[in-house]
Amino acid sequence: MKRSEINQLIRGSIEFFNQMNFKLPPWAFWKPADWKGKYESCQEIVDNMHGWDLTDFGSGEFQKQGLILFTIRNGNPLKDKKIYAEKIMIVEELQETPMHFHWSKMEDIINRGGGNLVIDLYKSDSEEKFSPDDFEVKIDGISRTVNAGGSVTLTPGESICLVQGLYHRFYGEQGKGKVLVGEVSAVNDDSSDNRFYEPVGRFPEIIEDEEPIHLLASDYKNYI
Numbered sequence: 001m002k003r004s005e006i007n008q009l010i011r012g013s014i015e016f017f018n019q020m021n022f023k024l025p026p027w028a029f030w031k032p033a034d035w036k037g038k039y040e041s042c043q044e045i046v047d048n049m050h051g052w053d054l055t056d057f058g059s060g061e062f063q064k065q066g067l068i069l070f071t072i073r074n075g076n077p078l079k080d081k082k083i084y085a086e087k088i089m090i091v092e093e094l095q096e097t098p099m100h101f102h103w104s105k106m107e108d109i110i111n112r113g114g115g116n117l118v119i120d121l122y123k124s125d126s127e128e129k130f131s132p133d134d135f136e137v138k139i140d141g142i143s144r145t146v147n148a149g150g151s152v153t154l155t156p157g158e159s160i161c162l163v164q165g166l167y168h169r170f171y172g173e174q175g176k177g178k179v180l181v182g183e184v185s186a187v188n189d190d191s192s193d194n195r196f197y198e199p200v201g202r203f204p205e206i207i208e209d210e211e212p213i214h215l216l217a218s219d220y221k222n223y224i
Contacts, residue, residue: 001054001056001062001204001205001206001207002206002207002209003206003207003208003209003210003211003212004209004210005062006054006206006212006216007210007212007213009054009062009068010052010054010068010213010214011213013068013070013090014029016090016114016178016180017088017180020112020113020114020180022088022112022180024070024072024088025072027042027045027051028051028052028070028214029214030214030215031213031214032211032212032214032215032219032223035215035220035223035224036223036224038224039224042224044076044079044080045220046220046224047076047079048071048074048075048076048079049071049074049188049190049217049218049220050071050072050073050074050217051070051071051215051216051217051220052068052069052070052214052215052216052217053068053069053070053071053216053217053218054066054067054068054069054204054216055067055201055202055203055204056201056204057097057098057200057201057202058200058201058204059200062095063092063095064094064095064096065095065096065097065098066095067089067090067091067095067097068089068090069087069088069089069090070087070088070089071085071086071087071188071217072086072087072088073085073086074086074187074188075187076187077187082187083186083187084184084185084186084187085183085184085185085186085187085188086182086183086184086185087182087183087185087188088112088180088181088182088183089180089181089182089183090178090179090180090181091117091170091171091172091178091179091181092172092178092179093115093171093172093173093174093175093176093177093178094171094172094174095171095172096169096170096171097169097170097171098169098196098197098198098200099120099122099167099168099169099196099197099198100167100168100169100194100195100196100197101124101162101164101165101166101167101168101195102162102164102165102193102194102195103164103165103193103195104164104186104187104189104193105164105185105186105187105188105189105193106161106162106163106164106185106186107161107162107183107184107185107186108159108160108161108162108182108183108184108185109154109159109160109162109168109170109181109182109183110154110158110159110181110182110183110184111154111155111156111157111158111159111179111180111181111182112156112180112181112182113156113157113179113180114156114172114176114177114178114179114180115172115173115176115177115178115179116153116154116155116156116172116173116176116179117153117154117170117171117172117173117179117181118151118152118153118154118170118171118172118173119151119152119153119154119160119168119169119170120149120150120151120168120169120170121135121137121146121149121150121151121152121166121167121168122148122149122166122167123135123148123165123166123167124165124166124167128195130148130149130167130197131148132148133148134146134147134148135148135166137152137160137161137162137166138160138161139152139154139158139159139160140158140159153173159182167197190202203218
């Protein structure tokens with residue numbers, strides 16, 4: 001992806017967060033130069049990959065298959081006592097985050113506002129393939145049986161609990177507008193805890209056609 005595209009997506013995300021009255025921490029708006037010399041004081045942010053994150057999952061078509069998010073907090077079992085994480089995401093209509101599960105992380109996905117979020121679900125079997133079995137999920141603490149490959153639609157304010165090994169993909173429902181999506185989970189580790197059903201890329205290669213307006217979490221190592 002071009003840095004100019006990423007910059008524009010971040011600008012649009014800030015506008016949507018403001019529209020939805022969702023406030024980011026002040027350092028979300030630091031310029032690259034503001035990070036210089038701050039590793040010691042900002043070590044938790046840098047080491048635990050807080051901040052702006054964006055991926056097209058290697059598709060080259062961000063609007064069809066992609067996700068922009070901001071990690072607000074995240075623990076690191078090797079370095080601190082924090083055992084939880086929180087993200088805020090923006091999901092466009094029909095913009096897919098591909099089918100995947102987590103071996104370690106358990107999470108709640110929350111529709112914080114805007115349109116409706118559709119989540120397609122499969123239980124995994126012992127070989128990490130799609131199981132044909134029905135299964136149970138909890139929507140805001142209320143149990144619901146879902147058929148293999150079935151979908152759950154979350155309207156604003158609703159949430160679903162996704163346990164380890166439960167395949168899920170999500171996208172905004174067509175005609176309902178973009179969705180502000182929250183995630184509250186155990187510690188997040190994108191380097192080793194994502195099992196995508198079909199192999200995808202996680203962090204995009206960036207063509208530096210202009211300077212970043214704000215750093216991605218994957219940029220920290222090059223700037224700080």
